[in-house]
Amino acid sequence: MRDEPVLTVSDLSVTFGMGRGAVHAVRGVSFDVRPGEVLGVVGESGSGKSVSALAVMGLLPPNARVSGSVRLLGTELLGASDKRLADFRGRALSMVFQDPLSALTPVYRVGDQIAEALMVHRRLTRAQAARRAVELLDLVGIPSPEQRAMAFPHEFSGGMRQRAVIAMAIANDPDVIICDEPTTALDVTIQAQVLDVLRKAQHETGAAIVLITHDLGIVAGFVDRVLVMYAGRPVEVGTVDEVYYRSRMPYTLGLLGSVPRLDRGEHGRLVPIVGNPPSPAALPEGCPFSPRCPLVVADCRSAEPPLLPVRHGGHLAACVRAGEIDGGDLPPERIYRAPERAAPRPVHAPREEREVVLGVDGLVKHYPLMRGAVFKRRIGTVRAVDGVTFDLREGETLGLVGESGCGKTTTLMEILRLVRPQAGTVAVLGRDISALASSQRMAIRRDMQVVFQDPMSSLDPRMTVYDILAEPLRTHGRRDLGPRIQELLSLVGLEPRHAARYPQDFSGGQRQRIGIARALALSPRLIVLDEPVSALDVSIQAGVINLLEELKERLGLSYLFVAHDLAVVRHIADRVAVMYLGRIAEVGAVGRVYDSPMHPYTQALLSAVPIPDPEKERARRRILLEGDLPSPASPPSGCRFRTRCPLFKAIGEAERLRCVDEEPRVRPMGGDHGAACHYAESLDVL
Amino acid sequence: MTLPEEQLTEQRSAVAEAGVRVPSRGRVVAGRFFGSGWGRAGFALLAAVFLLAFAGPLVSPWSYTDKDFTAFMAPPSAAHWFGTLQTGADVFAVTMRGMQKSLVVGLLAALVSTALAAVIGAFAGYFLGWTDRMLTWVTDLLLVLPAFLILAVMSPMFAGGQWPLFVFMLALFLWMVTSKVVRGMTVSLKEREFILAARFMGVSPTRIIFRHVIPNLSSLLVVDATLNVSAAILTETSLSYFGFGIQPPDVSLGTLIADGAKTASYAPWTFWFAAGLLIVTVLAVNMIGDALRDALDPGSRRSR
Numbered sequence: 007m008r009d010e011p012v013l014t015v016s017d018l019s020v021t022f023g024m025g026r027g028a029v030h031a032v033r034g035v036s037f038d039v040r041p042g043e044v045l046g047v048v049g050e051s052g053s054g055k056s057v058s059a060l061a062v063m064g065l066l067p068p069n070a071r072v073s074g075s076v077r078l079l080g081t082e083l084l085g086a087s088d089k090r091l092a093d094f095r096g097r098a099l100s101m102v103f104q105d106p107l108s109a110l111t112p113v114y115r116v117g118d119q120i121a122e123a124l125m126v127h128r129r130l131t132r133a134q135a136a137r138r139a140v141e142l143l144d145l146v147g148i149p150s151p152e153q154r155a156m157a158f159p160h161e162f163s164g165g166m167r168q169r170a171v172i173a174m175a176i177a178n179d180p181d182v183i184i185c186d187e188p189t190t191a192l193d194v195t196i197q198a199q200v201l202d203v204l205r206k207a208q209h210e211t212g213a214a215i216v217l218i219t220h221d222l223g224i225v226a227g228f229v230d231r232v233l234v235m236y237a238g239r240p241v242e243v244g245t246v247d248e249v250y251y252r253s254r255m256p257y258t259l260g261l262l263g264s265v266p267r268l269d270r271g272e273h274g275r276l277v278p279i280v281g282n283p284p285s286p287a288a289l290p291e292g293c294p295f296s297p298r299c300p301l302v303v304a305d306c307r308s309a310e311p312p313l314l315p316v317r318h319g320g321h322l323a324a325c326v327r328a329g330e331i332d333g334g335d336l337p338p339e340r341i342y343r344a345p346e347r348a349a350p351r352p353v354h355a356p357r358e359e360r361e362v363v364l365g366v367d368g369l370v371k372h373y374p375l376m377r378g379a380v381f382k383r384r385i386g387t388v389r390a391v392d393g394v395t396f397d398l399r400e401g402e403t404l405g406l407v408g409e410s411g412c413g414k415t416t417t418l419m420e421i422l423r424l425v426r427p428q429a430g431t432v433a434v435l436g437r438d439i440s441a442l443a444s445s446q447r448m449a450i451r452r453d454m455q456v457v458f459q460d461p462m463s464s465l466d467p468r469m470t471v472y473d474i475l476a477e478p479l480r481t482h483g484r485r486d487l488g489p490r491i492q493e494l495l496s497l498v499g500l501e502p503r504h505a506a507r508y509p510q511d512f513s514g515g516q517r518q519r520i521g522i523a524r525a526l527a528l529s530p531r532l533i534v535l536d537e538p539v540s541a542l543d544v545s546i547q548a549g550v551i552n553l554l555e556e557l558k559e560r561l562g563l564s565y566l567f568v569a570h571d572l573a574v575v576r577h578i579a580d581r582v583a584v585m586y587l588g589r590i591a592e593v594g595a596v597g598r599v600y601d602s603p604m605h606p607y608t609q610a611l612l613s614a615v616p617i618p619d620p621e622k623e624r625a626r627r628r629i630l631l632e633g634d635l636p637s638p639a640s641p642p643s644g645c646r647f648r649t650r651c652p653l654f655k656a657i658g659e660a661e662r663l664r665c666v667d668e669e670p671r672v673r674p675m676g677g678d679h680g681a682a683c684h685y686a687e688s689l690d691v692l
Numbered sequence: 693m694t695l696p697e698e699q700l701t702e703q704r705s706a707v708a709e710a711g712v713r714v715p716s717r718g719r720v721v722a723g724r725f726f727g728s729g730w731g732r733a734g735f736a737l738l739a740a741v742f743l744l745a746f747a748g749p750l751v752s753p754w755s756y757t758d759k760d761f762t763a764f765m766a767p768p769s770a771a772h773w774f775g776t777l778q779t780g781a782d783v784f785a786v787t788m789r790g791m792q793k794s795l796v797v798g799l800l801a802a803l804v805s806t807a808l809a810a811v812i813g814a815f816a817g818y819f820l821g822w823t824d825r826m827l828t829w830v831t832d833l834l835l836v837l838p839a840f841l842i843l844a845v846m847s848p849m850f851a852g853g854q855w856p857l858f859v860f861m862l863a864l865f866l867w868m869v870t871s872k873v874v875r876g877m878t879v880s881l882k883e884r885e886f887i888l889a890a891r892f893m894g895v896s897p898t899r900i901i902f903r904h905v906i907p908n909l910s911s912l913l914v915v916d917a918t919l920n921v922s923a924a925i926l927t928e929t930s931l932s933y934f935g936f937g938i939q940p941p942d943v944s945l946g947t948l949i950a951d952g953a954k955t956a957s958y959a960p961w962t963f964w965f966a967a968g969l970l971i972v973t974v975l976a977v978n979m980i981g982d983a984l985r986d987a988l989d990p991g992s993r994r995s996r
Contacts, residue, residue: 448894481895510990
């Protein structure tokens with residue numbers, strides 16, 4: 007192809023432990039990366055993608071046994087001495103980690119840390135290194151780099167830290183940069199900024215990038231070639247277009263089919279992959295994907311299929327039926343037999359005539375900011391929620407979206423706590439919560455249930471599933487629990503015998519199903535879902551989303567669905583409310599908001615979400631927001647978004663004055679669509 | 693032909709029902725506890741010690757107040773199984789009597805103090821605010837009070853069969869540090885989503901504490917109770933050594949060991965039986981504690 011590969015990995019294997027308990031985390035990974043190329047490594051958690059990266063860097067713990075070969079610029083890295091490796095690391099091969107906070111030393115200034123990375127490998131004076139560090143910070147887009155270089159890591163926001171880490175990674179003009187989930191911990195608008203910086207850094211250094219991620223959207227837009235990993239092995243390799251449009255491996259097809267799409271409005275079922283990824287300690291016989299594969303034949307179970315070229319040159323797939331499958335002709339829905347909707351969508355009365363299940367009007371939650379240990383004094387106010395208004399009607403799903411720190415979780419907790427809010431009103435099922443007798447409060451608790459984000463911490467580890475499901479029933483005085491619990495378990499797709507087990511005997515997806523079953527126990531009318539699928543892998547997530555949709559239709563539930571993943575919200579919600587810094591920026595029907603967003607923040611947010619479709623992704627124009635979310639302790643005057651607003655920059659001086667002085671209210675934009683912007687206009691960003 | 697089929701379906705439905713009939717938490721823990729070798733051995737050992745302490749005197753010809761004026765400092769023999777003391781008291785009889793006291797005092801004091809620690813710590817950590825301030829104040833007060841001195845001053849009140857008061861006073865000075873640990877752990881546990889879920893379900897705070905908070909601290913509490921058994925026995929021993937605590941003519945393992953230590957070099961039977969039984973008791977309690985901690989924690993896998 008273009009040049010000689012800079013990094014060649016062949017037959018890399020990593021094993022932890024010995025004998026029968028050995029865990030084969032990576033089993034024969036091979037790839038080449040050429041200068042200036044971006045290789046994406048995708049896979050679900052436990053597929054061995056991060057371990058491979060660490061093995062390439064030589065950063066695995068001593069109990070890991072690594073075999074195969076890793077050649078960087080023709081030099082073998084495996085088995086090289088620490089001193090030699092240290093020479094390569096940071097100079098020719100650098101790494102960007104997932105968690106930018108732990109990648110920086112908290113007690114040194116950011117500038118000094120970058121200067122240190124420079125001085126290790128080059129003969130520079132302290133002053134020269136410091137100057138170069140400032141240049142690098144400038145390059146990665148950190149405003150006023152001279153001052154920021156003197157700051158400590160904790161003074162940086164998450165996005166800025168990741169930029170600083172990237173600055174450190176490119177400091178010595180490396181040949182290969184390995185990025186391990188570089189944006190997973192970041193919000194989507196910050197993710198867009200960081201990816202942009204990464205692209206710029208690559209352009210500047212001409213380095214090859216190995217991008218490890220689980221986000222198929224990022225891969226579609228950022229990567230040249232992609233390697234799909236499953237159970238420690240690559241199962242499909244090829245250019246992005248080949249892999250996305252002509253997948254040959256059922257797993258890739260399943261993965262692509264199970265992602266909710268931001269650009270697809272119709273409420274189809276997602277296509278989940280049945281079962282769970284195998285544990286690396288107990289792999290199934292033959293093809294490791296065969297227990298979950300819909301196209302499985304007898305051959306699959308006899309031997310593990312090798313990675314072989316398919317029709318197009320660089321496209322490899324590890325599947326005995328790769329020849330028959332051509333992703334172009336067989337869409338995932340047909341292979342995976344997308345579950346049919348049980349019944350046509352029940353016809354609801356028009357929205358205005360339905361009962362308001364949850365009405366929130368001008369809700370406020372301020373936290374005092376205290377200083378001092380002995381004499382506590384108030385030094386400010388965190389305006390976490392500052393006047394939020396929305397309503398949720400019967401049989402409806404309202405998605406509440408926004409970045410971290412926008413106040414969506416606080417809003418949720420204020421609703422669930424059922425105590426008088428600091429200001430504003432919350433009415434659940436028509437009852438104002440500020441004037442509740444305790445018996446009425448219990449009645450509301452019965453009708454309003456919650457599903458939490460983390461399926462591990464939301465279930466008491468010391469209780470059996472039976473006791474977990476029995477708790478709400480007992481609390482509300484139900485007797486004869488056995489049949490109800492059996493019914494609940496089958497409702498969420500678990501078996502009755504699972505009742506005797508403990509939460510840790512289940513996978514993440516199953517645990518979330520138990521959490522849903524517990525929420526359903528009392529036949530509630532309203533369920534509050536706090537990021538219910540964000541901790542799950544894509545293929546598992548699809549199953550849980552389908553379950554939630556099905557339950558809503560069968561049981562006539564209403565959902566308040568809080569999430570940061572806009573694609574999931576588009577898929578599941580009927581209406582969506584976008585929050586920014588404690589206020590609603592835009593609210594309306596999902597189709598309206600996603601197809602013609604009016605508020606500049608919604609536009610930026612939507613344009614920042616990557617779509618797992620390479621052609622569309624390349625054709626999209628991103629609206630990059632500058633800077634970070636302002637602190638909710640001192641929000642800007644007037645419109646809170648004006649400090650980052652692209653529209654604010656575009657309008658004239660006289661019009662700006664209004665943004666600075668007057669806080670915009672949510673004003674109707676036709677129907678029940680509303681946006682809190684003085685100068686809102688529609689823009690297509692998908 | 694139909695009959696077996698009917699039976700079969702009956703059996704099947706019985707199996708299906710049995711699948712839902714889930715043993716209660718107590719039964720699960722008991723099953724796991726007795727499933728482990730350590731648990732069984734520790735329980736058997738402690739049961740044997742109890743049996744010996746309470747049934748032993750019944751078969752012994754001597755009572756702990758009897759004095760055999762024909763045998764002073766006699767080594768073990770058919771008449772005196774564990775030998776005699778300088779006063780002519782039968783070592784077996786007094787050791788059994790001492791064991792009874794020490795076992796009851798040690799175990800009860802440990803349980804009471806751990807229960808106090810768990811409840812007070814959990815309430816303080818869960819409610820915070822004024823509850824926390826009051827309970828923390830009490831805890832700190834008890835921490836700075838000189839426990840030994842107060843027990844010594846109160847010792848006349850323990851005479852005349854008032855041992856439950858003694859147990860309570862011992863426990864009262866053992867729980868504070870653990871309660872502070874429990875409080876801290878409760879504060880962090882309170883933010884966990886399963887506690888929030890229970891709150892939003894309408895479960896009352898007291899019930900949340902007893903159903904969710906304390907069971908999730910059980911590993912700590914079991915270890916604490918195990919250590920407290922030894923601590924209580926040793927505190928009682930040292931109190932008795934100084935002449936407080938258990939008053940003569942009554943005896944405890946503490947007084948026996950204290951007295952026996954003086955003569956141990958030339959009359960080992962006066963010391964070693966009491967000391968040995970104390971060691972066996974503490975060992976049994978530790979084994980039970982270990983097994984109980986594993987049994988309570990569903991995450992720990994039984995080694996096969």
